[in-house]
Amino acid sequence: MGESMFVQGNEACARGALYANLRFFAGYPITPSTEIAESLAELLPTVGGKFVQMEDEISSMCAICGASLAGLKVMTATSGPGFSLKQEAIGYAVMAEIPCVIVDAQRGGPSTGLPTEVSQGDVMQARWGAHGDHSIIALTASSVQDVFEITVEAFNMAETLRTPVVLLLDAEICHMRERLTIPDPGELHVVERLYTEVKPGVAYHPYLPREDGRLPISNFGDGHRFNVTGLHHDIWGFPTQNPDSIEYLNRHLYDKIENRTNSLARWKEYYLDDADIVLISYGSAARSALQHVFDRRLRGERLGLLELQTIWPFPADLVRKKTAHARRVIVAEMNMGQLCSQVKTAVEHPERVFLANRIDGRLITPENIARCIRLIDGRGF
Template identity: 50%
Template sequence: MSAERARVRLMQGNEACVEGALVAGCRFYAGYPITPSTEIAELMSERLPRLGGKFMQMEDEIGSMAAVIGASLGGLKAMTATSGPGFSLKQENIGFAALAEVPCVVVDVQRVGPSTGQPTSPAQGDVMQARWGTHGDHPAVVLCPWSVRETFDLTLRAFNLAEALRTPVILLSDEVIAHMREKVELPDPATVKVVDRPRPVVPPSEYKPYGPAPGDEGREGYVPPMAAFGEGYRYHVTGLFHGEDGFPTGNGEKSAALLRRVNAKVDTRRSELIQVARESLDDAEIAVVAYGCSARSAVRAVREARARGIKAGLLRLVTIWPFADEAIQEAARTAKVFIVPEMNLGQVAREVERALHGAARVVPLPRVDNELFTPDEILARITEEA
């Protein structure tokens, strides 16, 4: 089989996630078995050692997140994957990675929750946990694929963003996307853009692990260059608030500067980070805002509505955090009704409402009976509002 043909394959979302991670340069995985993300661990255990990388099945979800951070500090690109209950358990260490600025990727394949919920059924109830799951004000970059191919693309992008910003990035998949099989053509690995973390250019004696790179002084939301442990830089990493030298500080100004900077890393780069996809949105009077598996039904509903002469359009959130306020406001130039189908009780609908500032009416369309939306039920709502 030629390499080109090998790239055209029938694969599952979870499999595409692994392919994307490996192309991005992931060489360490630590995880714990949990439905519906387990295939990611299984495939990583097979693929990583063949590439000289390392797979670990840790004793629990908390330890998995810890090992990922440890490996990243050792210089490897690292990730873990989990689902709701495990995502809850990982939150403290995700906060550590955010504050200590350790790049890593966390995949959350959403299932029905809270609690054990329905392990094999789809849901989209972790949107807010992906944003606010760990305590304190922290940055969040969360990407939400709607297809198998996009799972590949966004896993790769998650690594690139994690490395570029020195922050944890979350891939928010769901049971449908993770277990669905589609024919995909993967890109030639030689043609994809792979980003590595910024490296120090100063000698160890001048290195400040949380200070700006030369030229970045005074820049809001700068990303400090990162040395790996064992490279001669001998610095300190802590989850305590710290100064540019990495050492704990009780100084309020230094604490505030750190908290503001780690958040500004994301806030000052909103336009690069936020990706949306639009369909028939230019003149839409009714906008459907959707993401992940629900967007698949929504796009069909929008097309059918158009076929019936209804001016409907789709705004699909590819980056779910930071939230696409600007894209929503832009759609409100023509759209006066925003329908938000989602498999939770209205987590994104509230965000859409916030972004609109009353410029249009929001119609939440929650579904929490473990079944994917049908295009017809979204279409029915569009027709009702037309």
């Protein structure tokens, strides 16, 4: 284990990205994500990387796509309104299969909402913010150390599958400070980009995936000149309206992620073995859920927590298995039930699934969760 520091979640994200060999960041100031940009403005040049503050959120997302195609690991960071603005270019990255990481430090919405207060209202936007059928990966974290590690995971998944990965943090996690211990080099696995083995100058199909769904790349400026487009395209990257090509690409973009749902699942679990009430939560809400579980275990109550770090693709099998013996499943989140709706579709008994939420810009408390459970159990509020 390396150096310890006492930092915000945002700085842990920046340092995790550097551990994963981030070399290009483009961004625009927005609370509560700004410290990621500030950290990287300071740190990236020290490793020969580049930070650029663009004219807006849209251009930041576009710039990282350009830099990624030139061979660099890239990231941008934003929050609610900026995340909305980036969606068109996120869709482009999905379509053109450009590896990139997008941090969304969730704050209260809709619209400008609550710039300095927490929310988890962007769960569905992370999944469906870009138009059209597609799949995407979204990850969460509930501690400063986890932010670091999950950021490395985000890069690994983005590089492995050539896809945008949304790091769905929240204002609470981004701004809280805790101990961060930087892992030594090599301690965490770092995936590097998969390059084509086709020799320069020899015809290369830039959009012909391997059997395993992975798509080897060649950098702009290197020996293979190919076309990248947001239009439906064939294996050469040429625009096409051929129904077979369109269906092939749609299925490829969807399947390369959805077929890996189980292997992409990252989670933490606490006291699930004998739990008759299973809480499901993520991000900062998971801390309150865990506090509640911990407090109630002291009283002999059989509560457990499943903290989902991968929320997209939604790990339905995992949720079904982990809640199979639960009398109640309580989803604790700071929105109107965006993940709860997914849990309901995943479990055997959706009637046993309840939402414990808070949507007033404050971190949900263990008491909030306790009261919801009391009410559900018919013991009043």
